[in-house]
Amino acid sequence: MGAVHSTVHKSCRWHRRKEDRPAEILTAALKTFSVKGFAATKLVEVAKEAGVSKGTLYLYFESKEALFKEVVSEFVLPQIAKAEEHAEQYSGSTKELMFNLVDHWRTHVLETELSGISKMMIAEASNFPDLAHFYLENVIQRTRHFVANLIELGIQRGEFRKCNSQYAARAFLTPMVFSAIWQYSLAPFDESYDINEYLNLSMDIFIRGILKENQG
Amino acid sequence: MGAVHSTVHKSCRWHRRKEDRPAEILTAALKTFSVKGFAATKLVEVAKEAGVSKGTLYLYFESKEALFKEVVSEFVLPQIAKAEEHAEQYSGSTKELMFNLVDHWRTHVLETELSGISKMMIAEASNFPDLAHFYLENVIQRTRHFVANLIELGIQRGEFRKCNSQYAARAFLTPMVFSAIWQYSLAPFDESYDINEYLNLSMDIFIRGILKENQG
Amino acid sequence: MGAVHSTVHKSCRWHRRKEDRPAEILTAALKTFSVKGFAATKLVEVAKEAGVSKGTLYLYFESKEALFKEVVSEFVLPQIAKAEEHAEQYSGSTKELMFNLVDHWRTHVLETELSGISKMMIAEASNFPDLAHFYLENVIQRTRHFVANLIELGIQRGEFRKCNSQYAARAFLTPMVFSAIWQYSLAPFDESYDINEYLNLSMDIFIRGILKENQG
Amino acid sequence: MGAVHSTVHKSCRWHRRKEDRPAEILTAALKTFSVKGFAATKLVEVAKEAGVSKGTLYLYFESKEALFKEVVSEFVLPQIAKAEEHAEQYSGSTKELMFNLVDHWRTHVLETELSGISKMMIAEASNFPDLAHFYLENVIQRTRHFVANLIELGIQRGEFRKCNSQYAARAFLTPMVFSAIWQYSLAPFDESYDINEYLNLSMDIFIRGILKENQG
DNA sequence: TATGAATGAGACTTCATTCAT
DNA sequence: AATGAATGAAGTCTCATTCAT
Numbered sequence: 001m002g003a004v005h006s007t008v009h010k011s012c013r014w015h016r017r018k019e020d021r022p023a024e025i026l027t028a029a030l031k032t033f034s035v036k037g038f039a040a041t042k043l044v045e046v047a048k049e050a051g052v053s054k055g056t057l058y059l060y061f062e063s064k065e066a067l068f069k070e071v072v073s074e075f076v077l078p079q080i081a082k083a084e085e086h087a088e089q090y091s092g093s094t095k096e097l098m099f100n101l102v103d104h105w106r107t108h109v110l111e112t113e114l115s116g117i118s119k120m121m122i123a124e125a126s127n128f129p130d131l132a133h134f135y136l137e138n139v140i141q142r143t144r145h146f147v148a149n150l151i152e153l154g155i156q157r158g159e160f161r162k163c164n165s166q167y168a169a170r171a172f173l174t175p176m177v178f179s180a181i182w183q184y185s186l187a188p189f190d191e192s193y194d195i196n197e198y199l200n201l202s203m204d205i206f207i208r209g210i211l212k213e214n215q216g
Numbered sequence: 217m218g219a220v221h222s223t224v225h226k227s228c229r230w231h232r233r234k235e236d237r238p239a240e241i242l243t244a245a246l247k248t249f250s251v252k253g254f255a256a257t258k259l260v261e262v263a264k265e266a267g268v269s270k271g272t273l274y275l276y277f278e279s280k281e282a283l284f285k286e287v288v289s290e291f292v293l294p295q296i297a298k299a300e301e302h303a304e305q306y307s308g309s310t311k312e313l314m315f316n317l318v319d320h321w322r323t324h325v326l327e328t329e330l331s332g333i334s335k336m337m338i339a340e341a342s343n344f345p346d347l348a349h350f351y352l353e354n355v356i357q358r359t360r361h362f363v364a365n366l367i368e369l370g371i372q373r374g375e376f377r378k379c380n381s382q383y384a385a386r387a388f389l390t391p392m393v394f395s396a397i398w399q400y401s402l403a404p405f406d407e408s409y410d411i412n413e414y415l416n417l418s419m420d421i422f423i424r425g426i427l428k429e430n431q432g
Numbered sequence: 433m434g435a436v437h438s439t440v441h442k443s444c445r446w447h448r449r450k451e452d453r454p455a456e457i458l459t460a461a462l463k464t465f466s467v468k469g470f471a472a473t474k475l476v477e478v479a480k481e482a483g484v485s486k487g488t489l490y491l492y493f494e495s496k497e498a499l500f501k502e503v504v505s506e507f508v509l510p511q512i513a514k515a516e517e518h519a520e521q522y523s524g525s526t527k528e529l530m531f532n533l534v535d536h537w538r539t540h541v542l543e544t545e546l547s548g549i550s551k552m553m554i555a556e557a558s559n560f561p562d563l564a565h566f567y568l569e570n571v572i573q574r575t576r577h578f579v580a581n582l583i584e585l586g587i588q589r590g591e592f593r594k595c596n597s598q599y600a601a602r603a604f605l606t607p608m609v610f611s612a613i614w615q616y617s618l619a620p621f622d623e624s625y626d627i628n629e630y631l632n633l634s635m636d637i638f639i640r641g642i643l644k645e646n647q648g
Numbered sequence: 649m650g651a652v653h654s655t656v657h658k659s660c661r662w663h664r665r666k667e668d669r670p671a672e673i674l675t676a677a678l679k680t681f682s683v684k685g686f687a688a689t690k691l692v693e694v695a696k697e698a699g700v701s702k703g704t705l706y707l708y709f710e711s712k713e714a715l716f717k718e719v720v721s722e723f724v725l726p727q728i729a730k731a732e733e734h735a736e737q738y739s740g741s742t743k744e745l746m747f748n749l750v751d752h753w754r755t756h757v758l759e760t761e762l763s764g765i766s767k768m769m770i771a772e773a774s775n776f777p778d779l780a781h782f783y784l785e786n787v788i789q790r791t792r793h794f795v796a797n798l799i800e801l802g803i804q805r806g807e808f809r810k811c812n813s814q815y816a817a818r819a820f821l822t823p824m825v826f827s828a829i830w831q832y833s834l835a836p837f838d839e840s841y842d843i844n845e846y847l848n849l850s851m852d853i854f855i856r857g858i859l860k861e862n863q864g
Numbered sequence: 865t866a867t868g869a870a871t872g873a874g875a876c877t878t879c880a881t882t883c884a885t
Numbered sequence: 886a887a888t889g890a891a892t893g894a895a896g897t898c899t900c901a902t903t904c905a906t
């Protein structure tokens with residue numbers, strides 16, 4: 001009489017992610033991990049935040065570690081894809097594009113919980129080597145490459161001075177990454193810090209610093 | 217002369233060195249905390265690293281938390297005092313002084329384990345609010361102030377363009393702090409990253425970015 | 433119907449009995465605390481005695497100390513309420529009532545593990561001041577009052593000689609409390625000690641001691 | 649060349665006589681054990697109380713356990729010997745002798761730290777079986793015997809009614825032991841308790857209870 | 865699928881005991 | 886003999902993980 005029972009495919013798991021539960025859990029986990037870090041986060045808290053029970057977490061994720069990794073990998077690729085997407089739509093001076101990118105990133109990343117991911121990676125990289133590799137290759141190097149190409153373009157267009165575009169890209173990205181990290185570390189204690197003011201001036205200095213002299 | 221009593225008890229498990237212990241333990245703790253973070257660090261590891269037993273830690277520090285706080289407070293103030301000291305001895309253009317400061321910091325902080333403290337603070341600030349306050353006031357704001365004054369001086373001297381010196385200071389400090397953090401997070405996985413190259417270009421861009429146009 | 437699956441998981445380590453656990457744990461704790469005292473009791477022992485794991489204890493009680501306090505409060509108040517209850521139902525001479533009370537107490541307290549509580553309080557009072565206060569007010573003074581009233585009644589009825597009923601109550605209670613304490617201290621080593629013989633003679637002497645002379 | 653240096657004699661310091669050390673330690677230990685119990689007593693406290701260092705304890709006593717046992721054995725035998733001594737010197741009615749014994753015991757035991765030993769034995773008997781045996785044989789049974797003989801004498805003299813002298817002895821001793829225990833447990837919290845009042849009435853009732861009727 | 869009671873490995877911390885000084 | 890720094894076994898408590906319901 002058990003013939004009627006629909007066989008359950010283990011492999012279905014990945015596809016069920018499309019439903020709400022996993023996303024809700026990941027969002028809750030992002031929020032908690034971002035603030036407290038990996039070890040100081042209790043799974044009960046994540047569960048409560050996600051509105052499910054502790055046990056449910058394990059229906060979707062193998063372990064705390066797996067959840068952590070999933071949080072990073074899941075949120076990170078859209079984050080960067082968005083940036084690339086936006087860049088491709090843009091036509092105008094490289095300088096303007098870069099300012100524009102920062103603005104876009106400011107609203108779509110910095111002011112969302114996505115910026116917590118940066119802090120998480122910084123804090124836990126040495127405890128999660130494979131995650132660190134994944135992040136480095138799929139996020140950092142991809143972003144560097146993307147920005148380096150922009151800068152290269154600016155140089156070719158005669159907007160920017162000649163320089164090592166790889167490291168210029170890093171210099172450009174630093175204030176962005178740094179403010180994201182700051183948001184989830186010392187910003188809550190630092191009342192005198194206006195993150196936009198910081199970003200604006202940093203970008204202004206950067207752009208001035210790589211522009212051709214006569215264009216200042 | 218006195219060569220008779222040169223028996224060295226190196227191999228013995230028992231040593232009585234009340235004077236040296238705290239420093240040894242703090243150094244070991246800095247090392248371990250820097251890499252693993254607060255929670256992932258086991259006190260046995262710190263003890264082993266310091267060459268003492270678990271219990272000895274508690275002769276000198278009240279708790280794991282107290283040890284962590286002590287590590288930050290102990291190493292951090294000399295770190296910044298050195299920088300100020302060095303600046304005061306300097307006479308020359310502001311630009312040169314700032315390059316010089318970076319070089320000095322590079323050898324005295326970045327290339328030592330002291331740079332681990334930055335990562336620790338980033339990672340654990342929200343779990344140690346009082347430590348965060350301490351660090352913010354005694355390190356970050358003090359450093360900002362110090363650099364802001366330098367930049368102000370540069371502006372008055374006509375070297376730098378007019379700008380908000382407070383935020384320019386932050387922009388100047390960002391690459392330094394960032395590379396320190398990087399050392400203890402993703403640098404070990406990032407073979408293509410030459411920290412000196414990064415620092416040099418960042419500083420070059422920064423200086424160019426705040427110089428008066430005609431001086432580029 | 434479904435007879436095939438009648439496997440009984442009696443031997444299984446896993447049981448879900450949220451309702452019964454607290455009582456089971458408290459009983460186990462009473463038993464262990466009574467014999468060994470607070471400090472010498474290991475929570476693993478209590479857990480094993482209760483048939484649960486170490487961690488389960490912490491689902492129901494905040495700490496070892498909290499468990500100890502709960503043991504006292506849970507078992508002690510019913511213990512005394514019973515005595516009062518029994519007294520109120522009684523009609524007869526005060527003397528007989530008091531003999532009767534001792535008998536009742538003998539079977540309902542002395543011969544059960546409840547008598548261990550007395551020893552616990554004696555042994556740990558100075559280490560748990562608030563528990564001591566609680567016990568003194570809610571158990572000892574209440575009992576003294578109850579017995580003092582009985583003696584007062586006996587005096588008014590002309591059964592007992594005039595005396596300080598407060599202290600007479602204490603004198604009456606002493607052999608009872610003492611035999612309870614004895615049970616959980618030296619009785620196991622004292623083969624020549626018949627607790628009933630002791631109680632009987634003590635009560636006999638007490639009653640004779642407070643009776644009016646001509647009634648001896 | 650250092651021959652000129654005057655040798656410094658460490659021994660110049662004033663030393664307390666080393667013969668006193670064990671007694672000082674035992675007294676300190678009695679004090680601490682009495683109040684806190686065996687496990688809650690830290691040897692550092694005992695050492696501090698005795699005015700010596702932790703290590704010195706181990707020059708005179710093998711272990712914490714050995715110290716505890718020694719405290720009991722050392723103080724206990726003189727305690728009982730004194731009682732016997734006093735009894736032998738006495739000539740008069742048994743009744744008076746017994747009152748007198750209580751008074752003597754009150755000043756020489758109850759009001760000294762010796763009374764702490766009773767509580768210690770009650771609390772720790774089951775954790776120290778061999779100590780319990782020692783105490784039972786050398787203190788309790790010896791005392792019972794001593795008192796039982798007195799009562800027997802009183803019976804033979806026609807002062808006391810016929811009764812089981814063994815248990816009458818226990819009944820007589822109970823209030824004494826109980827008040828000693830009380831001193832080191834709940835007395836500090838029990839302001840309404842006058843230990844002398846208690847003892848007086850208890851003895852009065854006891855004596856009345858075993859006197860021949862016509863003598864009341 | 866979902867729950868949360870139950871588990872137990874593991875970490876911090878204490879303190880009796882040891883031993884170099 | 887005396888000290889107290891150093892040790893490490895052992896106990897409390899936490900929390901990721903499991904599994905009966």
